[in-house]
Amino acid sequence: MNTVEAKYKSQRALTPVDVTTVQERVYQSLRLGLLKGEFLPGEQISIRGLAEVLGTSAMPVREAVARLIAERAIEQSGPRMLRIAPYVASDHENYIRVRMQLEGYAAERAASAPKNSVLIDALRRHNQAIAEALEVRDLDAALGGNQAFHFELYRAGGYPQLLDIISTLWLRTGPIVASARRDEALFGRIFDNGVRIHSDVIDAVARRDRAAARRAINLDIRSSHLSIRRFYKLTSGQEDRPSV
Amino acid sequence: MNTVEAKYKSQRALTPVDVTTVQERVYQSLRLGLLKGEFLPGEQISIRGLAEVLGTSAMPVREAVARLIAERAIEQSGPRMLRIAPYVASDHENYIRVRMQLEGYAAERAASAPKNSVLIDALRRHNQAIAEALEVRDLDAALGGNQAFHFELYRAGGYPQLLDIISTLWLRTGPIVASARRDEALFGRIFDNGVRIHSDVIDAVARRDRAAARRAINLDIRSSHLSIRRFYKLTSGQEDRPSV
DNA sequence: ATATTGGATGTGTGATCACATATCTAATAT
DNA sequence: ATATTAGATATGTGATCACACATCCAATAT
Numbered sequence: 001m002n003t004v005e006a007k008y009k010s011q012r013a014l015t016p017v018d019v020t021t022v023q024e025r026v027y028q029s030l031r032l033g034l035l036k037g038e039f040l041p042g043e044q045i046s047i048r049g050l051a052e053v054l055g056t057s058a059m060p061v062r063e064a065v066a067r068l069i070a071e072r073a074i075e076q077s078g079p080r081m082l083r084i085a086p087y088v089a090s091d092h093e094n095y096i097r098v099r100m101q102l103e104g105y106a107a108e109r110a111a112s113a114p115k116n117s118v119l120i121d122a123l124r125r126h127n128q129a130i131a132e133a134l135e136v137r138d139l140d141a142a143l144g145g146n147q148a149f150h151f152e153l154y155r156a157g158g159y160p161q162l163l164d165i166i167s168t169l170w171l172r173t174g175p176i177v178a179s180a181r182r183d184e185a186l187f188g189r190i191f192d193n194g195v196r197i198h199s200d201v202i203d204a205v206a207r208r209d210r211a212a213a214r215r216a217i218n219l220d221i222r223s224s225h226l227s228i229r230r231f232y233k234l235t236s237g238q239e240d241r242p243s244v
Numbered sequence: 245m246n247t248v249e250a251k252y253k254s255q256r257a258l259t260p261v262d263v264t265t266v267q268e269r270v271y272q273s274l275r276l277g278l279l280k281g282e283f284l285p286g287e288q289i290s291i292r293g294l295a296e297v298l299g300t301s302a303m304p305v306r307e308a309v310a311r312l313i314a315e316r317a318i319e320q321s322g323p324r325m326l327r328i329a330p331y332v333a334s335d336h337e338n339y340i341r342v343r344m345q346l347e348g349y350a351a352e353r354a355a356s357a358p359k360n361s362v363l364i365d366a367l368r369r370h371n372q373a374i375a376e377a378l379e380v381r382d383l384d385a386a387l388g389g390n391q392a393f394h395f396e397l398y399r400a401g402g403y404p405q406l407l408d409i410i411s412t413l414w415l416r417t418g419p420i421v422a423s424a425r426r427d428e429a430l431f432g433r434i435f436d437n438g439v440r441i442h443s444d445v446i447d448a449v450a451r452r453d454r455a456a457a458r459r460a461i462n463l464d465i466r467s468s469h470l471s472i473r474r475f476y477k478l479t480s481g482q483e484d485r486p487s488v
Numbered sequence: 489a490t491a492t493t494g495g496a497t498g499t500g501t502g503a504t505c506a507c508a509t510a511t512c513t514a515a516t517a518t
Numbered sequence: 519a520t521a522t523t524a525g526a527t528a529t530g531t532g533a534t535c536a537c538a539c540a541t542c543c544a545a546t547a548t
Contacts, residue, residue, distance in 0.1 A: 063310045070311035094405040161338040
């Protein structure tokens with residue numbers, strides 16, 4: 001360590017300042033917005049428009065959008081057209097299959113991890129939070145709790161690289177799931193069912209039953225998927241490339 | 245169709261021109277370079293430097309690099325520092341695990357697909373090409389053939405979304421695998437072994453034996469991984485964040 | 489000898505401008 | 519009525535500039 005650095009470190013107690021770049025903050029903001037359902041599937045977006053809303057210039061937004069395009073959360077719908085990834089039934093079905101592979105694998109690993117009592121406590125807390133949110137019809141909180149539950153589990157079983165890929169998949173399907181909030185009854189039923197299945201997940205992890213943990217997580221993914229699919233079948237028409 | 249458009253379409257026979265954007269071509273170029281081993285793991289890169297080599301300005305490179313950062317092929321090694329993702333033993337091990345899950349799954353599906361005679365022919369051809377490339381010590385061709393073999397298989401079994409994720413993983417580990425060419429003897433042995441295992445893959449697919457196909461692909465991934473790991477253990481030191 | 493300083497260089501970052509062009513609306517022509 | 523045209527508007531794209539700041543290297547001070 002430098003002597004100058006040492007001198008200042010010992011005498012003052014200054015806390016580090018935020019040195020993150022604007023584009024990074026824009027990216028995180030857009031990412032969170034996608035997961036929280038601030039955007040609709042297929043919704044047209046514009047760089048300048050986002051820049052204005054976020055209170056910055058186009059440049060940082062351009063780079064953030066480029067990253068989100070690479071993650072398939074945003075796509076180019078024409079030569080000079082950007083939009084949130086739309087809901088396409090067959091595409092979404094495929095993502096669900098991949099999610100079942102990866103999240104099932106992560107759940108398996110979480111179930112076989114030693115010393116999982118703190119994990120189980122955390123999972124119970126998240127599931128309880130979802131149930132309570134549903135009582136008071138706070139769908140946003142339920143959505144957030146569900147996400148917290150799943151990622152708590154995957155963090156326990158997955159290494160960072162696996163978690164990273166799963167996050168990308170959630171980012172892609174985020175707007176699709178979140179926009180089902182428009183049908184409050186359906187959305188409530190999805191999570192009512194989810195709370196029950198989550199209990200099975202917790203039990204499986206507590207028993208260290210790898211196969212059961214994978215089965216339960218896959219059931220959770222598939223059953224919510226079926227509801228979502230029904231929602232879109234009822235809402236939009238039969239178009240293959242719908243804008244919503 | 246428009247009447248004006250129809251008139252021109254019927255009279256002239258003009259072929260469409262390339263309307264892809266510069267940043268898209270830059271991205272594809274960098275992507276190919278990563279897979280072909282034009283970059284070393286951990287190698288420092290600069291936006292302006294790449295722009296000059298590619299004969300364009302910084303702007304398109306910035307966007308392409310942003311996309312590659314999102315895909316974890318390039319990373320920021322400091323406040324104003326970019327580099328190719330370095331080889332980190334534990335990280336690489338994790339990527340291998342994810343690859344085994346996803347590529348094993350794709351192989352399973354390819355094995356259970358109906359009408360796979362054309363697939364088997366194509367796989368045989370790719371494997372033969374690898375063997376012939378090794379005869380004449382053409383490591384580049386062997387590397388390309390290996391990639392062609394794997395993606396032929398995954399394209400047959402995977403839907404586009406699965407293929408997309410697998411591609412991203414190959415992009416991340418591309419420079420790591422390709423740079424093992426520096427040890428010609430080792431590299432040759434990896435692929436000699438690979439050709440044999442590929443035969444097992446082909447046999448499994450021909451027999452429509454899902455489990456065997458998954459096993460064979462996973463063996464291929466794991467065994468080449470072990471060689472790579474040994475290569476890096478011998479070459480670089482014991483650093484946890486090596487620049488090569 | 490060792491630590492510090494100071495300037496030069498190169499870097500990513502952000503802002504701004506110019507441009508081609510897709511999209512829309514209203515006027516015009518067929 | 520329908521198809522075409524013309525103009526206005528908004529968009530992504532690419533180039534360029536200014537800037538803060540790591541990094542390196544030589545000069546200087548301790």
